[in-house]
Amino acid sequence: MAGEVHLDALDFAGVAAVARRGVRVAVSPEVRERVRAFRAHVERIAASDEAVYGVTTGFGALATVRIPPEERRELQHAILRSHAAGMGPFVEPEVVRAMMLLRARTLAMGHSGVRPGLLDALVAMLNAGVTPAVPEHGSLGASGDLAPLAHAALCLTGEGWALEAGEAVPARDALARAGLEPVELEAKEGLALVNGTDGMLAVLILALEDLRLLLKTADVTAAMSIEALLGTDRVYREELHALRPHPGQLASARNIHRLLAGSPIVASHRESPHLVQDAYSLRCTPQVCGAARDTLAFAEEIARRELASTTDNPLVLEDGSVESCGHFHGEPLAFALDFLAVAAAEVGAIAERRTDRMLDPARSQGLPPFLVPRAGTNSGFMVAQYTAASLAEENRRLANPASTGSLPTSAMQEDHVSMGWSAGLKLRRVLRNLARILAVEALCAAQALDLRAPLEPAPATGAARERLRREVPFVERDLFLAAHLKTAEELVLSGALVEAAGEVVELG
Numbered sequence: 001m002a003g004e005v006h007l008d009a010l011d012f013a014g015v016a017a018v019a020r021r022g023v024r025v026a027v028s029p030e031v032r033e034r035v036r037a038f039r040a041h042v043e044r045i046a047a048s049d050e051a052v053y054g055v056t057t058g059f060g061a062l063a064t065v066r067i068p069p070e071e072r073r074e075l076q077h078a079i080l081r082s083h084a085a086g087m088g089p090f091v092e093p094e095v096v097r098a099m100m101l102l103r104a105r106t107l108a109m110g111h112s113g114v115r116p117g118l119l120d121a122l123v124a125m126l127n128a129g130v131t132p133a134v135p136e137h138g139s140l141g142a143s144g145d146l147a148p149l150a151h152a153a154l155c156l157t158g159e160g161w162a163l164e165a166g167e168a169v170p171a172r173d174a175l176a177r178a179g180l181e182p183v184e185l186e187a188k189e190g191l192a193l194v195n196g197t198d199g200m201l202a203v204l205i206l207a208l209e210d211l212r213l214l215l216k217t218a219d220v221t222a223a224m225s226i227e228a229l230l231g232t233d234r235v236y237r238e239e240l241h242a243l244r245p246h247p248g249q250l251a252s253a254r255n256i257h258r259l260l261a262g263s264p265i266v267a268s269h270r271e272s273p274h275l276v277q278d279a280y281s282l283r284c285t286p287q288v289c290g291a292a293r294d295t296l297a298f299a300e301e302i303a304r305r306e307l308a309s310t311t312d313n314p315l316v317l318e319d320g321s322v323e324s325c326g327h328f329h330g331e332p333l334a335f336a337l338d339f340l341a342v343a344a345a346e347v348g349a350i351a352e353r354r355t356d357r358m359l360d361p362a363r364s365q366g367l368p369p370f371l372v373p374r375a376g377t378n379s380g381f382m383v384a385q386y387t388a389a390s391l392a393e394e395n396r397r398l399a400n401p402a403s404t405g406s407l408p409t410s411a412m413q414e415d416h417v418s419m420g421w422s423a424g425l426k427l428r429r430v431l432r433n434l435a436r437i438l439a440v441e442a443l444c445a446a447q448a449l450d451l452r453a454p455l456e457p458a459p460a461t462g463a464a465r466e467r468l469r470r471e472v473p474f475v476e477r478d479l480f481l482a483a484h485l486k487t488a489e490e491l492v493l494s495g496a497l498v499e500a501a502g503e504v505v506e507l508g
Contacts, residue, residue, distance in 0.1 A: 007031055007108040007123075010101075010307065012300075015205045018126065019098035025123045031108045032116040041320040042113035046072060046187035052322050053314050054079075054191035076190030077157065083150035083194055084160055086135030091148065093131045093163060095428075098202035099145070100126050100152055103193065106310055112192035113316040121183045122193075125156060128178035133161035133168040140409060141330035141420030144311060145199030148421065153193035158182025196311040200333040203424030204303050207340060210431050211296055214438065215289060216498045216507050218347050219252055221441040222285045223259035224461045225354040228448030230269050230365040231282045233260040241286065248293025251508045253286035258505040263458035265449070279363075281353035288350045292343035299336040306333060330420030334403035337423035341430045345395035348430075348437040352392040355385050355441045358448050371447045371475070378478045381444050384485060388440040391433040398426045398433075439488035442468060442497060450474050460504040467491065467500035 004026040005014040017023040045052050051066065058065035058075070067075050100122060106112060107119045132155035138147025154160035155171040159182075162174035175182060226233075236257035241250050260266055277283060311327045359381055361369045372380030402423035408415040446465045449457045457465060468491060472484045491497050498507065 005101075007105050010105050012205050012208060012303065012307075015098050015101060015202070015307075016209050018101045019094045019202070019206060022129065024127050025101060025104065027108065027119060027123055032119070034110040035108065035114065035116045035119055038110035038113050038316045039115050041316050041322070042188050044320070045322060053324050054195075055188045055314075055322070072187050073185065076185040076187065079190040079194065080150050080154045080157065080185075081159065083146050084154045086138030086147040086151055088136040090163060090166075090168070091134045091136055091425075092428075094206060095199070095202050096131050096134050096148075096152060096163075097126060098206055099134075099148065099199045100132075102198035102201050102307075103149060103152070103196060105307070106196055106198065106312060107192060109310045111310045111315045111317070112188070112312045113322070114189045114192050115186060118183060118185070118189050118193075121156060121180075124180055125175070125178075128180060130155070130171075130174050130178050130180065131163045132156075132171070133163045136425060139199060139421035140407070140414075141197075141200060141334055141418035141422070142328060142416070143313065143414060144194070144196040144328035144330065145421055146194050148199045149194040149196065153190070156183050156193070157185065192312055195313050195328050197306060197328060197330045197333055197420070198311070200330045200337065200418075200420040200424050201303065201306050203421075203428060204299065204333055204337055204340075205307075207337070207424070207427050207431060208296065208300055208303060211292075211340060211344060213495050213498065214344070214431065214434055214492070215252075215293055215296065215347065216255070217435075217438050217442075217492055217495075218289050218351060219255040219285075219507065220259060220461070220464050220497055220501045221351060221438050221445060222282075222289070222354065223256045224445035224449060224457070224464060225358060225441060226256065226278070226282050226285070227260060227263055227265050227457050227461055228358060228367070228445050228452065229278075229282060229354070230265070231278045232270070233257060233263070233266050235278065235283050236260070236286065246290055246294055248295075248297070249286045249290030251293055252290040255507050256286060258507070259460045259501060260458050261460070261505065263456075263461070265452055265455045265457055268455055279353075279357065281350050281357060285350060285354075288346055292347050295339050295343040299340050302332055302336040330418035331403065334418040334420030334423045337420060337427050338399075338401040338403050341395075341423070341427045342399045342401075344427070344430045344434050345392075345399040348395050348434040349392050351434075351437050351441045352385070352388045355388050355437075355444050358444050359385050364448075367448055367451055371444055371451065372478070373451075373476060380475065380478070381440075381447065381481070384440050384443065384481055387485070388437045391437050395430050395433050395437075398430050402426065435492045436485075436489050439485060439492045442492065443472065443484060443488045446472070447475060460501045463500045463504050464497045467496055 161168040369375035370380030
């Protein structure tokens with residue numbers, strides 16, 4: 001049905017639609033029947049004396065403690081209260097909504113052994129727009145995202161906090177305003193709500209959408225800078241890059257070559273000997289941005305596999321047995337998240353170098369110092385480049401991997417952890433920094449292209465410049481630059497620059 005996302009047909013676009021655009025979630029009768037069939041096995045075990053982790057025993061290092069039948073329901077509520085131990089600022093609602101959706105997807109696979117009613121309640125909370133308040137700190141990425149998921153699940157039971165207009169309010173009140181009743185948990189259901197990699201996967205899937213756009217944007221801003229710096233278009237030809245056929249490199253080179261097509265600026269110096277070879281920050285852009293594209297493709301495959309996985313523990317199998325496993329360990333996601341941070345940091349680093357080159361009269365091929373007509377009296381874009389440099393340097397620090405760190409917990413039962421949640425949170429910061437670096441480059445490149453008048457840029461780069469000029473004027477003299485940088489950042493994040501260039505040439 002249009003306007004709905006189905007749990008049994010969930011893909012990356014569906015996750016982003018629910019998390020960011022409030023699209024409704026649907027649960028099919030087939031999903032409910034599958035969940036009901038697996039639940040029957042758990043109810044059989046819960047009524048027996050069989051020792052099954054998290055059903056008739058305690059958790060973590062307390063797995064050897066047997067829980068009497070009359071306390072097993074309380075056990076499921078207790079795990080949420082004790083594990084909802086996060087601290088710090090609250091995670092953005094889009095991450096929480098994606099995490100809730102992915103936990104619902106896991107429950108819908110049946111192997112968690114919950115009741116269909118619990119799945120319906122989680123989906124109803126999503127559809128009603130009730131967003132739990134989830135603190136940033138608390139997950140080690142194994143046994144999954146325990147603290148973040150516990151904060152979300154506790155809200156489902158009417159305890160803990162929900163977010164309304166950015167403020168934490170009692171969850172029970174938020175549920176009541178949405179016309180929802182708190183959930184009473186049964187055997188295994190508290191454990192099933194917290195044990196998995198859904199927080200890490202949520203961050204990864206949203207990051208994939210963001211980075212896809214930023215890599216296209218980086219090709220657009222790079223082409224604008226190459227043109228402004230009187231760079232050649234010859235090094236982006238298809239036949240050259242076919243000799244080193246990395247898919248991402250080929251795609252980036254193809255984009256830049258198309259963006260520069262028909263440029264009077266490039267044509268004006270095509271036969272000029274002013275440079276034998278362009279600087280690496282121009283000439284090697286496809287190699288750097290292309291490597292980032294290939295890293296993105298790797299991370300997409302990891303996310304695709306995880307989206308098809310059940311990451312709970314223990315798992316209910318088809319034959320009715322319940323087996324412990326380590327599927328909640330976040331290492332596959334942690335590696336992908338860390339790798340993306342490295343890639344995104346490098347895309348920002350090379351963009352900042354292009355920006356610096358445009359501002360330096362010794363290297364800018366005749367542009368005025370700091371891209372302002374009356375330099376000296378005016379400082380132009382001098383400190384905008386400082387900002388880009390500070391962001392690039394912060395990204396270098398954030399690109400240090402989180403996944404190589406591990407501190408044992410739970411009395412040495414959980415003696416190796418992935419730190420995938422931390423990898424994800426710092427990746428989100430890296431991507432926002434990258435967007436800002438590209439915004440600085442776009443602003444400087446547009447100014448430089450204007451300064452090349454009467455020569456005109458290519459139709460595609462010109463379209464990107466004109467889209468920027470609808471919001472930001474040419475800088476004749478110093479003005480309050482931060483406001484224009486913020487506007488440029490919004491144009492990057494919205495995809496407006498890519499859309500403008502993409503109306504002229506096809507971008508891959």
